[in-house]
Amino acid sequence: MNDESKKYIGKNVLRFEDDRLLSGKGVYTSDLNFPDQLHLCFLRSDTAHGKIRSINKDKAEKLKGIYGIFTHEDFKDVPPIKSPSRMKNYYATNQNILCVDKVRYVGEPIAVIVADNRYIAEDAIELVDVEIENLEPVINVKDSIKSNSAILHNEIKSNTILERTFNKGDIQFKRDEKILSVKNNFSMTRKSPVSMETRSYVCNIDKINDALTLYSSSQVPGVIKDALCQFLKIPGNKLNVVAPDVGGGFGGKASLYPEEIITVLLCQKFKRPIKWISDRFEDLMSTSQGFEEIMEVELFFKSSGEFIGLFGNIFGDVGSYSIYPWTAALEPMQVAGFLQGPYKIDNFNVNVKCVVTNKPPTGPYRGVGRPAAVFAIERLIDIASKKLKIDPAKLRLQNMIDKKDFPYKIGSGIVWDKAGFKNCLKSALKIIKYKKFKKINNKNNKNWIGIGIASYGELTGIGSKISVAPGMPLNTGTETGIIEIDATGSISATFGIASHGQGLETTLAQIIAEMLGAKIEDIKINQGNTSFIKHGTGTYASRSAAIAGSVAIKSSKKLKQQIIKIASHIFETNKKNIHVNEGFIFEKNTNKKISFHELARAVYSDMETLPIKLRKPLIALETYDPIFGATTTATHIAVVEIDSETYKIKIRDYVVSEDCGKVINPMIVDGQVHGGVAQGIGAALYEELRYDESGQLQTATLADYLLPTTCEVPNIKIEHIEKFLPDNLGKFKGMGEGGTIGSVAAIANAVSNAISHLNIEITELPISRDKLYNLIKSGAK
Amino acid sequence: MINKFKIETIVNDKKYTKIIEPRLLASDFIRDNLNLTGTHVGCEHGVCGSCTIKIDGVTSRSCLKFAVQLHGKKVETVESLNSNPQKKLILKTFKKFHALQCGFCTPGFLITVDELIENEKFQSENEIRKALSGNLCRCTGYENIIKAVLELIKIRNKK
Numbered sequence: 001m002n003d004e005s006k007k008y009i010g011k012n013v014l015r016f017e018d019d020r021l022l023s024g025k026g027v028y029t030s031d032l033n034f035p036d037q038l039h040l041c042f043l044r045s046d047t048a049h050g051k052i053r054s055i056n057k058d059k060a061e062k063l064k065g066i067y068g069i070f071t072h073e074d075f076k077d078v079p080p081i082k083s084p085s086r087m088k089n090y091y092a093t094n095q096n097i098l099c100v101d102k103v104r105y106v107g108e109p110i111a112v113i114v115a116d117n118r119y120i121a122e123d124a125i126e127l128v129d130v131e132i133e134n135l136e137p138v139i140n141v142k143d144s145i146k147s148n149s150a151i152l153h154n155e156i157k158s159n160t161i162l163e164r165t166f167n168k169g170d171i172q173f174k175r176d177e178k179i180l181s182v183k184n185n186f187s188m189t190r191k192s193p194v195s196m197e198t199r200s201y202v203c204n205i206d207k208i209n210d211a212l213t214l215y216s217s218s219q220v221p222g223v224i225k226d227a228l229c230q231f232l233k234i235p236g237n238k239l240n241v242v243a244p245d246v247g248g249g250f251g252g253k254a255s256l257y258p259e260e261i262i263t264v265l266l267c268q269k270f271k272r273p274i275k276w277i278s279d280r281f282e283d284l285m286s287t288s289q290g291f292e293e294i295m296e297v298e299l300f301f302k303s304s305g306e307f308i309g310l311f312g313n314i315f316g317d318v319g320s321y322s323i324y325p326w327t328a329a330l331e332p333m334q335v336a337g338f339l340q341g342p343y344k345i346d347n348f349n350v351n352v353k354c355v356v357t358n359k360p361p362t363g364p365y366r367g368v369g370r371p372a373a374v375f376a377i378e379r380l381i382d383i384a385s386k387k388l389k390i391d392p393a394k395l396r397l398q399n400m401i402d403k404k405d406f407p408y409k410i411g412s413g414i415v416w417d418k419a420g421f422k423n424c425l426k427s428a429l430k431i432i433k434y435k436k437f438k439k440i441n442n443k444n445n446k447n448w449i450g451i452g453i454a455s456y457g458e459l460t461g462i463g464s465k466i467s468v469a470p471g472m473p474l475n476t477g478t479e480t481g482i483i484e485i486d487a488t489g490s491i492s493a494t495f496g497i498a499s500h501g502q503g504l505e506t507t508l509a510q511i512i513a514e515m516l517g518a519k520i521e522d523i524k525i526n527q528g529n530t531s532f533i534k535h536g537t538g539t540y541a542s543r544s545a546a547i548a549g550s551v552a553i554k555s556s557k558k559l560k561q562q563i564i565k566i567a568s569h570i571f572e573t574n575k576k577n578i579h580v581n582e583g584f585i586f587e588k589n590t591n592k593k594i595s596f597h598e599l600a601r602a603v604y605s606d607m608e609t610l611p612i613k614l615r616k617p618l619i620a621l622e623t624y625d626p627i628f629g630a631t632t633t634a635t636h637i638a639v640v641e642i643d644s645e646t647y648k649i650k651i652r653d654y655v656v657s658e659d660c661g662k663v664i665n666p667m668i669v670d671g672q673v674h675g676g677v678a679q680g681i682g683a684a685l686y687e688e689l690r691y692d693e694s695g696q697l698q699t700a701t702l703a704d705y706l707l708p709t710t711c712e713v714p715n716i717k718i719e720h721i722e723k724f725l726p727d728n729l730g731k732f733k734g735m736g737e738g739g740t741i742g743s744v745a746a747i748a749n750a751v752s753n754a755i756s757h758l759n760i761e762i763t764e765l766p767i768s769r770d771k772l773y774n775l776i777k778s779g780a781k
Numbered sequence: 782m783i784n785k786f787k788i789e790t791i792v793n794d795k796k797y798t799k800i801i802e803p804r805l806l807a808s809d810f811i812r813d814n815l816n817l818t819g820t821h822v823g824c825e826h827g828v829c830g831s832c833t834i835k836i837d838g839v840t841s842r843s844c845l846k847f848a849v850q851l852h853g854k855k856v857e858t859v860e861s862l863n864s865n866p867q868k869k870l871i872l873k874t875f876k877k878f879h880a881l882q883c884g885f886c887t888p889g890f891l892i893t894v895d896e897l898i899e900n901e902k903f904q905s906e907n908e909i910r911k912a913l914s915g916n917l918c919r920c921t922g923y924e925n926i927i928k929a930v931l932e933l934i935k936i937r938n939k940k
Contacts, residue, residue: 196885667879710910710916
């Protein structure tokens with residue numbers, strides 16, 4: 001008999017989530033309704049920067065069906081949200097759950113209305129009079145850092161709330177006349193994560209346990225629970241945070257929000273269930289935003305093409321507050337952190353400023369900093385290749401870190417190891433048939449064809465030695481996994497993660513089924529519920545499959561040892577003769593076998609089969625910490641076609657060659673790549689949160705904030721390179737964000753390539769049709 | 782005091798009589814009054830398509846309709862697909878092709894696809910892409926949805 005259990009890792013197992021989601025039986029937070037429930041609606045600031053002079057709610061309070069209208073006055077005991085960090089030169093902002101005297105962005109909550117339903121609550125909003133004295137709005141990051149700019153947070157005295165310089169090597173080489181360089185200013189505009197389910201919270205009283213349960217559309221129920229307990233001084237065993245089915249997150253649901261705190265507070269106050277469901281308008285203007293970066297960067301190289309230095313200044317527009325728990329450092333620092341990419345560059349000097357403006361707080365959005373960083377460096381490389389007259393693919397290969405160089409520390413201090421940088425690039429070039437594009441000359445063509453390459457490295461599944469955000473005092477690097485077999489032989493596996501579309505109920509079951517020898521249908525994955533596990537955070541930063549997957553292996557192995565020990569007693573044989581597969585335990589030399597159910601009965605119910613010392617619960621609780629991270633990499637190649645009359649940009653072909661270590665479920669991994677690339681297409685060509693000079697959001701509906709549709713996203717050719725396995729237990733690398741990280745730059749390079757005969761470089765994204773038109777008409781360079 | 786209206790409507794073959802406010806949206810009526818929460822609300826301004834239902838056999842955005850407009854109509858929501866053996870094939874095919882991730886936009890796609898495969902006009906990938914461009918999905922990048930629909934059309938054409 002074969003010693004191995006049935007293989008599940010690496011197989012296209014269809015998802016267990018799907019039956020309920022496809023039949024309309026999924027349970028999202030907004031689907032929950034409880035008897036006696038009250039609804040909330042927020043009155044939000046219509047001014048970007050101002051002083052609140054008065055709030056008159058008399059008329060509104062008299063409306064039938066209104067239970068109360070609350071302002072900061074009513075929550076004086078609640079401290080402001082403050083996101084701590086150990087970073088030097090960092091100033092945490094004070095974000096009150098409702099504005100105290102000042103408003104700092106359009107959409108900031110000023111008052112909350114409690115009503116029988118949302119319709120009545122919205123009636124009441126119209127009747128509240130808020131008088132705001134306008135202050136000078138600070139919208140542009142370059143204005144915000146000027147010494148004469150209005151100050152957002154008076155107690156901080158500066159709009160730059162964090163500054164840091166990354167340094168490696170020296171700058172002496174710049175004096176050498178033979179050194180060439182290319183320099184450019186790149187910028188990315190603001191994006192919204194736009195999960196199709198808006199943010200939603202329902203708080204209910206658990207009367208049996210005299211406790212509160214917050215149902216939240218959160219990606220991070222563990223973080224939210226710990227924060228709420230701390231802010232509201234609630235003991236941990238009196239508050240449970242549950243993330244039921246969650247309709248996407250992409251980072252937008254990975255932070256603590258004032259509305260979340262207020263929902264809990266009002267549930268405590270009214271002793272009734274409280275529900276708040278954001279509408280899309282609110283979601284676009286109050287859910288954390290991302291990607292707004294200015295990158296002034298210069299790449300130095302020899303005439304041979306060898307890179308020798310990368311210098312620059314990064315200006316991160318972090319919005320009005322430093323978001324909890326990630327802080328304002330999250331995105332701008334990652335731009336610098338990953339700017340060097342997978343290339344050998346000895347000298348690195350990059351200054352980063354995190355600057356507040358009168359716009360909503362920024363937070364994590366798929367890729368975090370890296371889409372912008374990769375956009376800057378990969379565009380610079382293409383510009384350098386023109387100057388050097390070296391093919392861009394060749395120039396990349398020439399400078400890419402080779403496997404013999406691992407581990408390689410880049411200028412920001414990040415260490416690359418065990419990653420197929422060159423393999424991914426070579427593979428992508430082969431799939432796209434790169435050579436045939438060399439002959440393209442668009443000068444006399446109606447349609448301009450362009451090809452663009454982007455390679456990147458990212459750090460995923462990171463352990464406790466590396467913070468997700470620099471200096472953040474929160475342990476995101478460990479994961480606990482509990483696997484139990486109950487008296488019926490059913491298996492429950494519990495984790496601190498919070499799946500919101502990634503299919504973790506399936507992938508984790510695949511790992512456990514294989515490692516434990518269980519039938520996959522017998523495994524139930526519990527997640528997204530803080531009552532299950534005493535410390536957990538959630539799903540973000542491409543961590544869940546890599547870290548929870550690894551702890552699933554650790555716990556499975558431990559539980560399997562217990563099963564083997566018991567079975568060897570029952571079969572009166574040596575442990576070596578026990579084999580576990582598909583829910584049965586076999587004695588290899590005979591035809592004896594028992595099911596998990598029979599084993600569980602022997603342990604829990606019948607008091608004869610086993611001695612007392614073997615009748616311990618069938619449970620394994622393990623914690624896993626990969627300590628460092630795994631290097632994930634990919635090369636994206638986009639081929640675009642631009643209609644020279646309409647400026648419509650069509651993506652004709654798209655390749656992703658990626659290395660995410662061992663693939664657990666190829667179908668799910670491909671799905672993550674597809675979705676990530678689609679968001680990168682949005683970021684590169686369509687999506688932009690436009691704020692006017694007074695700080696008003698000009699794109700506050702999905703008719704103005706344009707997401708890619710079926711007509712804009714092409715089919716994608718994907719290749720997995722599984723040659724470079726990381727150190728963690730499962731040999732898994734995170735890959736949920738990579739699609740977005742590579743695609744933005746690949747498309748920008750392809751568009752630039754298509755218009756190269758016009759001598760125009762793309763430096764600002766998104767490059768929408770009208771922007772492209774204006775760029776070409778003005779002949780800007 | 783807002784006058785209330787009595788409406789009668791057949792939803793998923795079941796007759797409902799309800800007294801409602803005229804301003805109640807059809808999407809809220811279906812979700813909150815009928816407790817059919819499979820229909821999702823993603824934007825409430827008719828762009829995302831998550832709330833798509835069928836009214837008298839034709840797809841419609843339930844967030845752009847008032848509940849009173851359902852009076853005397855026959856409504857189908859995502860919950861009806863599972864109990865119809867022919868339509869269940871749509872669900873199975875979506876699962877087979879991994880055409881959903883978070884599942885929030887999925888009910889809208891399923892209802893739209895149900896209408897699309899009943900319509901002989903749509904054959905090619907390009908036609909399908911155009912026909913589905915009124916439904917937004919933020920997770921899948923659409924590729925697997927398109928593949929699932931191509932498969933469904935192939936099965937339909939064989940019949």
